[in-house]
Amino acid sequence: DTAVSQTPKYLVTQMGNDKSIKCEQNLGHDTMYWYKQDSKKFLKIMFSYNNKELIINETVPNRFSPKSPDKAHLNLHINSLELGDSAVYFCASSQVNGNEQFFGPGTRLTVL
Amino acid sequence: AQSVAQPEDQVNVAEGNPLTVKCTYSVSGNPYLFWYVQYPNRGLQFLLKYITGDNLVKGSYGFEAEFNKSQTSFHLKKPSALVSDSALYFCALTNAGKSTFGDGTTLTVKP
Numbered sequence: 001d002t003a004v005s006q007t008p009k010y011l012v013t014q015m016g017n018d019k020s021i022k023c024e025q026n027l028g029h030d031t032m033y034w035y036k037q038d039s040k041k042f043l044k045i046m047f048s049y050n051n052k053e054l055i056i057n058e059t060v061p062n063r064f065s066p067k068s069p070d071k072a073h074l075n076l077h078i079n080s081l082e083l084g085d086s087a088v089y090f091c092a093s094s095q096v097n098g099n100e101q102f103f104g105p106g107t108r109l110t111v112l
Numbered sequence: 113a114q115s116v117a118q119p120e121d122q123v124n125v126a127e128g129n130p131l132t133v134k135c136t137y138s139v140s141g142n143p144y145l146f147w148y149v150q151y152p153n154r155g156l157q158f159l160l161k162y163i164t165g166d167n168l169v170k171g172s173y174g175f176e177a178e179f180n181k182s183q184t185s186f187h188l189k190k191p192s193a194l195v196s197d198s199a200l201y202f203c204a205l206t207n208a209g210k211s212t213f214g215d216g217t218t219l220t221v222k223p
Contacts, residue, residue, distance in 0.1 A: 004155070033211070041200060043156075043213045056210060090155055098144055098206045103155030 003027050004104040006091050012110045013081055020077045021107045023091030031055075031097040032074040034066060035090040037106070043090075049074050050097050081111045114139040116203050118214035125193045125221055133188040133217045135203030143207040145186040147177055150200040150216075159201075162186060173197070193221045 004025045013019055025032065034046040048056035052068040063079045074091060088108050092101040115138045125131045137143065144163050148156040160171025167179045177188045186203060198221045203214040 041150075041216050043202060043216070045211055045213075048209075048211075092156075097209045098211075100146055100158040100161050101148075101156075101211070102158065103148075105155050106153075 004091060004093055004102050006089075006104040006107050008107060009105065010108050010110075012112065014112055015081055015083060017081050018077070018079045019081060019109070020075055021089055021091075021109075022073070022075045023104055024073050025091075025093040025102070026072065027093055027095075027102060028072075029093035029095050029102070030071060031094045031099075032068065032071070033092040033094075033101065034074065034076050035092065035103075037088045037090060039087070047074075047076075048097065055097065078109075081109075083111050085109060086111045114143070114205060114207055114210065114212050116205055116212050116214040118201075118203055118217045120217050121215075122218045122220065125219070127195050127221050127223050128192050131190050131193045131197070131219065131221070133201050133203075133219060135186045135188065135214060137184050137186065137203075137205050139205060139207045141207050143205040145177075145179060146204040146206070147171065147175070147186075147188050148202045148204060148213075150202065152199075156202060159188070193219075195221050195223055197221050 031050045033048045047066045049068045065077045068074045088106045091104040094101045117136045146161045147159040150156045162169045162179045170176045
């Protein structure tokens with residue numbers, strides 16, 4: 001009964017491809033997030049959704065598009081993948097925006 | 113703009129010794145402050161938080177943190193370090209719904 005789950009765990013793809021990462025939380029939380037962690041382990045927030053509505057969109061290329069079909073899911077679609085997109089992407093959730101966050105196990109994306 | 117600084121990339125301590133991982137922040141208003149731990153190839157885990165009240169906050173695995181408003185600091189502490197505490201630690205703040213994380217501090221506890 002994983003609290004925040006992501007699929008896939010690993011994703012290896014070629015430049016220019018389109019890919020999606022799925023995230024689901026079974027905690028009943030209202031807010032979900034996507035983060036990017038680079039090779040130096042720096043963590044940067046990308047998006048934040050509250051009850052399926054986008055509330056924060058950091059300076060992220062518009063090749064990245066989050067989609068929230070319901071408040072338990074927040075998927076990340078990436079178009080035209082670039083080498084610089086290689087990173088670990090974490091999904092997280094919190095009961096309400098601003099509370100402590102629960103993180104998924106991460107998806108390691110490698111763009112060749 | 114809000115920011116979180118973790119001035120030390122790396123902290124090394126001997127097992128059994130006390131440890132401190134430093135965090136300072138800059139923000140307008142009264143933020144919520146958090147510490148998270150990340151073990152290799154895992155997601156971040158919540159350790160503790162400060163919202164209001166007592167400046168000394170106790171959290172998981174024997175960790176505690178001291179909020180100091182005048183110094184805008186929120187240092188993480190533990191009286192006696194364990195080898196299993198070795199990990200990457202992140203300080204974070206949330207203000208007006210926006211979260212900002214520090215760059216992380218790698219803690220290594222040697223036997």
